Amino acid sequence: MDERKASLSLPVILAALSVWVLYMAAQLPEFIQRGQRLPGPRYFPTILSVFLLIAAGVELARYLRYRRSVSGEYGGALDRVRERLSMLRSSWGARSVGVILGTSVALVPVTQLIGFPLAGTAYGVLLMMRLKARWYSAVVVSVVVVIVITVVFGRLFRVPLPLGVIRYLL
Amino acid sequence: MDTLLVVLQPAVLIPWILAMLFGIFAGATPGLTATMATALIVPISYYMEPVAGLAMIIGATFTAIFAGDIPATYLRIPGTPASSAAILDGFEMNRQGKGGFALTLDLLCSSIGGMIGVAVLIMVAPLLARFALRFSSAEYFWLGLFGLSMSAVVSRGNTFRGIVSAALGMLISTVGMDVTTGHRRFTFGQLELLDGVGFIPAMIGLFGLSEVLKLASDQSILNQPSVQESGKISLIGALPTIWKHKITVLRSAIIGTLTGSLPGAGADIAAWVSYGVAKKTSRHPERFGTGSAEGVIAPTSANNAGLAGAWIPALVFGIPGDAVTAIVVGAMLMYGLRPGPLIFEETPEIVNGIFTIAVITQVLLIFAGILGIRAFGRILRLPRNAVMVIVLLFSAVGSFALENSFFDIYVMIAFGIVGFYMEKKDIPLPPLILGLILGPMVERNLRVGLVRTHGDFLPFFTRPISAVLAAALFVTLFGGPIWSFIKARLKRS
Missing domain, CATH: 1.20.58 (Methane Monooxygenase Hydroxylase; Chain G, domain 1)
Structure with missing residues (x-):
């Protein structure tokens, strides 16, 4: 068996x-x-x-x-x-699983604190680098995805994503 | 002819096509469902003619149901609940480098299934709706259990563990306010749990996060593209396979329409039941779950047909067949229409318009679908680590979006861990999610039925439709082992 x-x-x-x-x-x-x-x-x-x-x-x-x-x-x-x-x-894999879960749990309070655009970008960069991506591709992918999500969900669907400090810049 | 001219005028056609593109996007994005797409379109369509509004709703919902199969096939994340059955063989085909072929089959079968469903809607709507109205608590109880047993039986691996998974799903569904007495159960003072565990975050966690966790364990694949070679999208190339399985297509579409027409059943159960029946009747049941074309054809022919079926009670009796048609009924009332038997006499042009739009949508779906498959396939050429982060970010925001609740992100993470563990232990995930959906229906009907009969179980077996459904459940669970036992005895003798 x-x-x-x-x-x-x-x-x-x-x-x-x-x-x-x-x-x-x-x-x-x-x-x-x-x-x-x-x-x-x-x-x-x-x-x-x-x-x-x-x-x-x-x-x-x-x-x-x-x-x-x-x-x-x-x-x-x-x-x-x-x-x-x-x-x-x-095991590298087990530690990666731990990092993904830990950062995902931390994403919520950090988003409430500094807003989704910054928290989401930091989350994306951190995870991509942990998952063996080069730092510049991690930054580019994370920034693009966060912009797309903020525009689609925030503007189009009117989902109240916390913008945090970005709100003052906009 | 007049109806055709009305629905093809630019004021109807342009918003209709835009809504279909929106449906592709909403369906293919985990966290955005066909229901959500419909709900978002209704306020926009308020300022339009009823025919244009209905064209937008019909176009968006049919395309969203198909588009849900795109991430299900490429990423193993169902875009909508109706796509969970499409994961089983679609994702396996994608692993074998045949994702494009699986989605082409899926697209054509969705279109054909939808067309058959609409044909049934046009021809036998009143008859089927009347049949569904004869269902009482006992029938709904058995129907719910039958849907669950199907998902347990069809899941690859151990049927027993499939049933355990379904029971776990039903147990989780008991969290929240009790449907009959209003008493709080297992909420631990959390207001967010009063309405129960969110189904969308649970689904995203189980299928999305758990898959990311699984992939993250293997560092050798992280810089490779998610879809290595998805194969060509050739409609002509897929036709011989569909022709070979024409009976499966026809049978699944009919099962899908019938199941969809039962209020509360919906396209998700339609897909599971069709998959189960196709596996039971196939000459090669062992191929199901390993990337079988038949395993892709059956659920995808059924889910769009199920959506067409859900329109039957909505249109004829004003009783919605599922969440999407519940919004549709509300939208029709908003347009000043009265869904029910009288709508056929009072506004026949609207009824004819709905039928015409639904038929043309199935044709337009093919073009919108190809566009969706190509666009999504391009995104997935990114390295796997990038796709994983995209999935994680969309999963988090998708979980949050439905109720604007941060708590739902924690629910998604919890279900991700549960899914990761269950996969490690070879416990099928789909029955759990179906248990979560059907749990309230099974519990409510069991308890209401027992209250009506003063605790007597006998009417659950003596009512004719109820008895048929109970027998079907018995055959589903025990038919295989009993048949194997009889065959072994016959061989020995």
Whole structure:
């Protein structure tokens, strides 16, 4: 069996999510009409969480079966987790993913602070340089794209993109 | 003839063509949907004659639905929800250097499918609309589950994980105000979550950001163009393939029209159902998801036909078939028209105008489509790192644009991470997004149905249409394994 299809993280995540949703759903009120208990707000999430809990069980069984079939090929689970973590730390790709996610999260407060034209350009330049582009092409592409977006969304579609300091220049 | 002269006069033709070009742009830009394109056109068309306004709306929506397939094929980002099924084989064909061919097939099938849909709209509109009106909560519940099961079955890889993905999507759809009691569920005090998780940012994150994250992991491809060799766009070259799969085109267009005519179903479900049926009935189902021409033809013939189908209940009964036709009904009221059975008697020239415009739009779509494919293909000759940044910036602004909400950018990022993880674990993404769309419909109809029957499940199985849909769901999920089991037993005996 493919390792991707047998993973321990998937059943753990599914089980944790289901238990959490079941707990949260239990806090929701019941729906009683004329003394009769009817399907209320908790009904559908509960059904889905029970299904996902069963799915977690199936995935766990799948993982255990896979482990049995490859036993001896690998060391213990802890060793493999350590190995993965050290791979992630040293991997250029994993760090790039981290940079993209980090800058994307930071884009929102920075945009609110200095406006989209500047924040978007900085975001574009930073990411393109991280993704191995030359600095001048990073600047040209980012500036052009930000101008196109600002004109199309801001002017044509009247989307209120924060212009920030650029507003005073315009 | 009079109608033809009316719709071809410059006052109608010029805004109509401009609207079609706008439709190409809106459809091909992730974050701008056909619904948004229609919503933006309505205020402009207010100052025009009703025929010109309707020509703009019809032109923009049909082209937007096709244009959504362009980024779906080139980038694996569906421009509109109706394009999510087109990703499966279109993107695979693009990976094999046949993106241009996939989009040519797509364009012709959209046009043919749309034409068949419009023909059905003209011929059997009243009949189909009456049939759809017989649907109650039980039928809508099964229809929603059937659409979800189709997306799970047709997703490449594991059907079980497809169902898990759909269940996750439905679970996420329960966030927000409860449809029946108005109680807040899983909102954690966030006002932005009262209306639920935004579908557009979720879709952009799942398909757009996750793909960028995946590509960013491989530094060897970053300076290469996104589309290495997309192949030639030759309409004549695509015709033999379409002729070979003529039954798939016809069947998908009819399924698309029928599905589209059911209120709430829309072009996205139409595309999924057609893809599923095409895979089930194909001689080579194993080729689906690997860049099969049939896998491109089926959903693309259905989505434009679905849009034509959505006009049936909108026009005949004033009940919109989807979000686009909901705006159309509003626009018609704004023009002083009354969609409903009487419109055929009171303003027959408008009805004939709509039919004529819809037919001609399918022809004009081919020219507008070629323009769109060429323009988009040129953008994608840029190095991959540039395209990735363009996608990221458009994804962020596209997520923000619909509700003017910064919170939606965070939603997009969260779904990007979820999509990245799911792809790593071989869990199909499309069922999750469909679960998010159909979740409220499934839940509402299940609960309303149960309230009506005082908690009794039996009417969900005893109503004739309901029973047929339940049986179809059973066959979709278990038909394959049961058939394999029977075949194995027969072989052994």
